Amino acid sequence: ANDWLPLLMVDGHGLDAAVGSLVFVGFAAAMTLGRFGGAFFLSRYSRATVVRASAVSGAIGLCLVIFSDNAVVAAAAVLFWGLGASLGFPVALSAAGDSGPDETARVGLVATIGYIAFLVGPPTLGFLGDHYGLRPAMLVVLAFVATAVLAAPAAGTRVSARGSSGAGRGTDAAGADVPDPPALRS
Template identity: 50%
Template structure:
């Protein structure tokens, strides 16, 4: 059992540290709600804009474009303004983008205005992703116990809520503009309140060349990309994010086309994966605190790889579902543990978290079309073998995530 500190840096009380933790819980959940509530209405958006599937794919890609821009800017914004200011700005920028997209779809069928709105939304969400992971990692360090996987579990809860809200809005025939307005208002109001509950990440700050005040601050932050440890942690996050993202995008369809189930059953199979991953994140802190990052990451890679092999090659449905459970459990801890490892050194935390998050996001951006291309030529089940390769790479790179703050 880890020892919980009785005193905290910068004179913070336990009440302030716990409030900070709860604020980060809320921020993660709000981001999940915002993204999932929009994605749940994708068929309605396509119908309202009267566009082809290819044009819809381009529209969805707007979020990816905005996300890349947000990720590239995030370390510099965090160094200049700090996580609190950045997260506050994100809960203004992202809701504005969502409202613009909703109005463009509902009121005018303005395709390129919707594209611009979603790009703005992507900038806000991706920048907030880095800031909340940084703030969460510092809070984890101050609490003295692993909690990052639980933060990510709250994002999963948020996606469940968001998907439910989208389904309810569809059932009640709520316009996309009205839904976007309501969700945006909640994100703005609750998000800003949650940010006020957090503390500055500089409570563990050790001044060095990454300070914004340093003449070569930008150059130093970009130099983090040359650090082998950054790239190796990035590979862990990339492989496990690919394992998670491929399931989000293709598992339901792969179950239908590869195992011959009907579409409702395919949706249930995906629900089983999400449930297993969420449970893995909720139980992850205890496992990580007991066994350490490296053994847990290696075991996670083995579980995910075994689960994928079962799902791909075993034609018996109930056994394939066991594989899905293992796949979900194995995918649960890679991304959050990578974020914790990236933030080990307070001096380089913002730059390294930003770099690692950028590498990880490549899986979410490149993965769906790549799996789709391979699936078109070799079948979806066999296309998932690419995911297996990246999981193995993540397992091999796991040693780079060792907690250096515990190394004498």
């Protein structure tokens, strides 16, 4: 979205360039709102639930942007896409740091995957958009978002890395110690 959304709205939905840019502002605002409001939901629901809900929101927004011929519907759908995209990367980093020993390696791997996607994704979408159009190119993004819906349970597991003194305990969203569910105890 950061690289192709305004052009997608102009070329794919026939909006004026200024309006296409305003649609991107709406996406960025929805993403910002999702990041700031995410802590509220993460403190009340599991990470897996929040990731799944975010991915579903992003998928709904993307489907409407890709398949709707109504420019107003597509522009409004960008808000769902922005909300859905807001928490995926930060929650994945958090889950990587909480999921077992060698937190640094896991967080580094998730960050590397995220930044490779950030570098490889836009040119790939541009290539596909040049050959097939930007709306069909966004099907690749939709496929990855749909994968996030299926992979969401992986974000919900927390394993304490504190050793025997902290065995059977984890932390909640505010950092307070809480017992791990019996299924996670060793």
